[in-house]
Amino acid sequence: MSSGRVKEYYKDTTEELFFAYSNLFFIQNRTVGVLLFLSTLFNRNIAVLGLLSLIIALLFARFIGVKRNDPVNKLFTYNALLTGFAVGFIFKITTLSILLTLGMSILTVLITYTLSSALYLYFRLPVLNIPFTISAMIIYLASAKYSNLIVDSFYKQEYFNIEALPAFIQGLFRAVGILIFMPYDIIGIILLIAILLYSRITFFTAVLSYYAGIYFLAVLKGSVPLAFQEVSSFNFILVGVSLGGMFLIPSKRTYLLTLSAVLASVFIIDATSVFWVSFGIPVFTLPFNLTVLLYIYVLGSVKYVMMNQTHLEQPEKSLIDHLNYKNRFDWSTPSINLPFMGKWTVYQPFDGEWTHKGVWKYAYDFTIEDKGKTFKNEGQQKEDYFCYGKPVVSPVDGTVVDVYDEADDNDIGTVDKVNNWGNYIIIYFNPGYYVELSHLKKGSIKVKKNDQVSKGQLLSECGNSGYSPEPHLHVQLQYSHLIGSAGIEFAFNSFKANDLDLDIKYLKKNDSVTALSSSKTLTRKLQFILDEEFIYKVFNDDIQTGEIAVTVKMETDGTYYFCDGKENKLYFGNDRDRFVYFKYDGIYNSELRYFFLALPSVPLSDDELIEWNEFIPDNVFRISKLPLIIKSFNHKLNKICGFYIRNDKNTVAGKIIQNGRVAAQTKAVICDNKGIKEISLIFNKKTIRLEKI
Template identity: 45%
Template sequence: MDRESVKYHLKSILNSYSEIFFIENYKIGLVLFLVLFLNPNMAVCGLTALFSAYIFAKFLNMEKEFLSSGFYTYNPLLVGLSIGFLFKLDPLTIFFTVTSGILTLVLSVMLHSIFSYYLKLPILSLPFVIISSTIYLSVSNYTNLFVNSLYPHFKISILENVFPYWLEGYFKSFGTILFLPDITAGLIFSFLILLISRILFFLSVLGYYSGTIASGLLTGSLIQAFQDISHFNFILISMALGGIFLIPSVKSYFISVVAVLSSTIILSATKTFWAFYGIPAFTLPFNTISLTFIYVLGLLGFPLMAKIIRKTPEETLDFYLTNIKRYRGYERTLYLPFSGKWTVWQGFDGKWTHKGGWKYAYDFVITDKDGRTFKGEGLNLDDYYAFRKPVLSPVRGRVVKVISDLKDNQIGEVDKENNWGNLVIIQDYRGFFVEISHLSYKSIKVKEGDWVEIGTFLGLCGNSGYSPQPHIHIQVQLTDNIGGATVPFSFVNFIKDNHFYSNDLPPENSIVEPIFPDKSLELKFSFVLDNRFEYIVLKDDEEIDKFELTVKMSPDGTFYFDSGSGKLYFGKYEGTFYFYKLEGDDKYLKYLFLSLPKIPLAYREGLEWVDYLPLKLTSNKIKISSILFLSSFNHNIAQVKYTGKFIDQKSIKGRVESKILNYNEEFFVEIDQFLGIKEIKSENFIIRLNKITYK
């Protein structure tokens, strides 16, 4: 086994320890591993169960991606710790621990498959609860274990009576998460969480004290409540809901408190019932409450559910805040159904007809410089600028319905019987339907069954149906019914006031114009696997460094630049090239991301666009972590804005700025005539392409 392989396996095992606190960090895992040796017997049992599960997973050929995070192996670790907490290490308990660890792994894989597919839920530490409870029930029949393997616990009394009872209770409960119910362990664990995530630490405090004070009020004794180490469940519930499975925010913090208060009932009932069988509550209240809340919130479509969970709540929040600004539109994307400049007459939830089940729709008209839609007195259809202008397909798909034989209304009249007028309904290949309505009498040139591409001529704008003046009505629906209930969508690749919008919804009364990808520019950003780019770094016209980037592909099909010390993911979507995310701390990949986070693949002189970047690109981890903690209370605090502009067909000027970080930097980017970026100029240095190797 080579050095890299050993390093990988060690990281995977150590990640199992940090996963107990919902984070993936092998360094934190190492510290937790060492602290557990405050009880060597328990630490070895935990490691034995973990190692057994890991070896069995390798035997079953589980892929690296499934094992590296520790997700599947932290439950076996917890089971091993629970055995080591009860029994001392001897041949009998080693056998018992090995089999229990393997059984927990199998159950974890099974539950994850069922929960993720059918319920859209995580498994949390449910396998640990099931297996450990089963073990504690079964050992009553194992006389040998009780005779030979019970042992007295060593108590660390260094910090006893140093802290007030309400602080001692917090630290002891924190330590109990890893079966070390003493102040020293809890102090270390809580300090580690504070180092890695201010948000998780805050939630641990919020959850513990809200739950413990509530329990104290219910029982009539705060002192007794603070002595109850099973209140570690409150810490886990608060951390899971407030910072992991929900986007950290005031709302998530409030939900976490409500969940903790609710769990006091579950905890009390669990302790009463389980005590009859001599079983501790373990994390059953945490699992019950957390899974219930996550399921209900997901069912209701709660907007702050974390769809992508990063290594810490801060990273999840940064990713969320960046993406809601970067990708403002929806997955159902349309091109504008016309050429030239048109005006948004009515948008989503418009003031006239876009209401209720039909609120997700857009109407477009053509206006003159005075904002009028017609010339003269506007008494005739021909007076209206939009009348009989070409209507183009906004999507690729199959035409499924056409109506073309309804007369255009004269001005002042509407057809109340045929509300939608002449229309075309297209079934988009992505699984939805697009209806374009109010077309002109017998102007439609496609028929049912025809395949259309983006920009295919459909017909002419008219005034048929319930239409007071010539306009284009467009909506997206999930059925092919005429005038079906609408669903959200957005438009891609359009210009407003010479600003490019990659995926957005133009406001009412704005003048918009579609822009289509330029093939030559598209080719310059079409990178192929194993393309290699050699760059040199210059400062004051002297070479100070060099680096190499190789195009590779991740398991999910996303391409990235690999520098050896970092990965910069990229891709093209609907006519825009994006750098998606950066992994690692490679400073040159960071500058590549900063200088050109996205570029429209269509040129227009002086065209400008705006993008937003992750905070981690612009400052150190400690400062960013603090800012993100504050941002969890107000999502508008953290913002890194990029503004780009075409100087000419091969040159781009970009500026990155953030007020809260006091960051402001300007970049000049030159596009290579064949492929990629030729040069990046900043205040610090110049990055220049030296050589391209094609594979």
């Protein structure tokens, strides 16, 4: 093997091992893993048998052919580790205990694999540490028969305790410690410090849940000391860390839900322990597993809004990610382009008072106005109406599924009550909606059923057919291909409302809308191919301080990102006729952030003098040093917004505002041929500039 591959192999293996340790707390962090491993060294038996169990599990998995990158690897590792700890907790290192470890480790792998598949397939649930629970119970039950192996008792290593500490603090430390089978104050302190350094939110949820659980116990049992003596109180900490920080997005609601889960787990602890005690074994982490799985299943089914979809290593990162997507993208509402050219006016909006009611409330009627009137002369003739005969174009790329062109255009003063919709076109488009355009002019429809149409393609002309008192265009989205179906909520994209606002979600009566013209040139300029590289000089207050090389790479899911040579990634792509940065994933000390800050998104059109605003995520720009944990209580706190204006084809100027104050100013200049030419940022009276070479 070459040295490079050896290095990589070494790196991957150590990562796998240390992650196994940190996953005990549902944390993915090497440093935490190392600290945990070092903590285990305080008890030789636990350390050795734990590590042994882990290694055997990995070897066994490879032996039977489980590939290295199979996600199940991440699951059986910590379960096997815990199993090893369980053995080392009660047995000294002897041939027999090693044998026990061997066997239980393999068993753990098998149980993990089976359970995780079944749970995911049928319930889409994670396996947590159920395999360990089962293995531990087997060990305890079986070991009763191997009584000559039982050596150490529970509280042997007293010198790791600090007797001077008050009971309620000791309780916390020991509960933390027992999660690695080492219920000692010093271990607990080390672990808590590791957790605190890793994530304030995880630390907070761990401590909050522990004390909440103890409080509930105290109230129920009627005695505080008794509560602290509860052996299984470590379950509360696991509930808190997993629900509050990992499976749900940190927020006020999440914290309350976590507390409710802790309460629920109290009862499960008490109930199950009655049962288990009769067999002489502790309940281990069964209450935690049951409670959390129940919560995750139900919350997932009802599509609870704060479910964490992407499991990033740190709750703070999940929070940033969640806020980024929630504030900047709305992929739940379908969106189409405007089906006409020039400036039109909303004649009837959603929930309009005449016909947009009930199941048909989600529809827009448009017409053309001049000086407040929709017609010239007296408006007695349909031809007097400005929108009559004007081109109607396709708002989507799709397939025509239905066309009707038999209805006459009414004269002013009469309406057609038989063919309510008049002449219409229905088009099917991804991801599975239908768009309906109606009241079209007879004889003007240029497409037929099964024709493929593209955005902007001429379809027909605006008419006055159907139930139409005056010429106008009706637009709605529906789930079905049948005319007259109920409408579903939708929005338009790539347009200016009232000559100012870009892409507003809901239009009101009399709002004017103008489609942004799409720019072939700008689209081309912001289209990047894999491995393309751009080099920028970095200037601080006009003195060059360095250079960065930005390369285009692709993520495993197909998303493109810019990389600065270190681990920092700026994901980008096109969304609804805009070039956008989807998110930034990296450290704060990277110039990639400035690209995001100066131009988080830009409409791919030639229109100048347009303004838009964007939410700026916390990992891209920090003004106040408020820790994210405070922000988790109120997601709107200290929200940072960027306001951008495009003055001419290639320049966008931005103002970054927080709490009404302008904190920074930005400028982005696009090249004449490809890419971004220049980025500049003025913040705290300092200027930072990036110039393309």
